Amino acid sequence: MLKRLFAAKGMGAPCRPPSFESRESAMPTSGTFKTWYLVHKWTSLVCTVFLLLLCLTGLPLIFGEEIDHLLGDRVDPPDMPGFASSRTPMASLDGMVEAAKARRPDEFIRSVSQPRDMPDAWNVSMGLIPVAMESSARLTFDARTGELLLDRNLQQGVMYVITRLHVDLFTGPAGTLRGLAGMLFLGSMGLSFVVSIVSGAVVYGPYMRKLPFGTVRRERAPRLKWLDLHNLLGIVVVGWALVVGVTGVINTLARPMFSYWQSTELAAMTAPWRGKPAPTTFASLDRAVQAARAAEPTLKVATVVFPGQKNAGNHHFMVFMRGNTPLTLRLIKPVLIDAQTGEFTDKRDMPWYVTALRVSQPLHFGDYGGMPLQILWAVLDLITIVLLGSGLYLWWQKRQTSMELLWAEADPNHNVVLSATQRMAPR
């Protein structure tokens, strides 16, 4: 109340424009401020529409696994009390592959993988052509009994549409140049978002020189209220938004990075066999997996890429192995197994750029700390949507805002004339 009185008293002659005094007292190094303000305005304008789309599509993707469960697109192996998965012999992988081939005789096995969060299941991924860029179907088997749990067509359904909108705007199929162009386009929007976050934080400082943290002038004009809310939401979520933004941009580079890895180190692993006739008989997959486990006893099998598929070359199974801790779970180590004999051939460590990519992925998805973290991710996502919306509103409201007016708004006494008359009105 005292504050209000003081503000009302200090307003001076009502006809004097409020911008006058604030220009002298509050506008620091206005040239620099103006530059950063314009950077914030334009980088935001460039990316806002796409960022709104990314935030909206990202929201269901945070709960992708749960939604898949609800839709029946994901089935957990049943509980088997007394079944110690580390001791009991597992069902045959060869049997699962045969069952998958029998169910889909016209399709081709791409890989066999163990889901991170389902140690009692194996997924067999199929492609429509011999060397497909994307899986057409995924069959989930119980790792203990070998029983088929789910045979699911991929590349369809509402979650697929949402994913594609989020990843490449449906510009083209994965692995094509157009698909890549879509990803890189969204990556550039993400980059613009990152610059907008940084410049937004820079202009926050000078802007808040007269307003204590968290000030929301809700009794004033809607524009001032939303300006304050925009400042508050922005500066509070800046850390999270920056991390999700930067890791999102890194993710758009995933395919080029993998391609590069594949064409350099992975290709070097299979190079001695290139040009030789492909084998006609293949070793047992179970044996190949055993050989990989023997080569890396502390790691677990993540994915086995089949001979003939990308990454593996014609003569080998390429087994990607992962660690057990939350961090090493994301790191994959390629182990090469001879497809004919099932013997260990070669292994490498991941290059630094693939490591960086894999470690950054959970920081974008928010899938690494259980349901509470997912919920927080969703709340922060919603806050970002309000942040984007309020920014858009502020721009739309006063597209011709002069710097003087902008500074006047940063002054707590701004609009005192208006609020004084409001105060005089009977309550």
Place this chain on the structure above:
Amino acid sequence: MNRLLSTRQIWDTPVVLTLVSAGGLLSALLGDGIWDVFSWAALSAPVIVIGWYVARPAV
């Protein structure tokens, strides 16, 4: 009221909140169990702060 706030007055809360958020983002990455719980608590901080300032009555 027209007194300018110091750089510290402007930035102390945002900087602390950003550091806490960063700690929360990292901790769940480094471990499970208690690390996850710390992460939930830390990332709740920005949400609670926003909730507090948005919901509190006009000053």
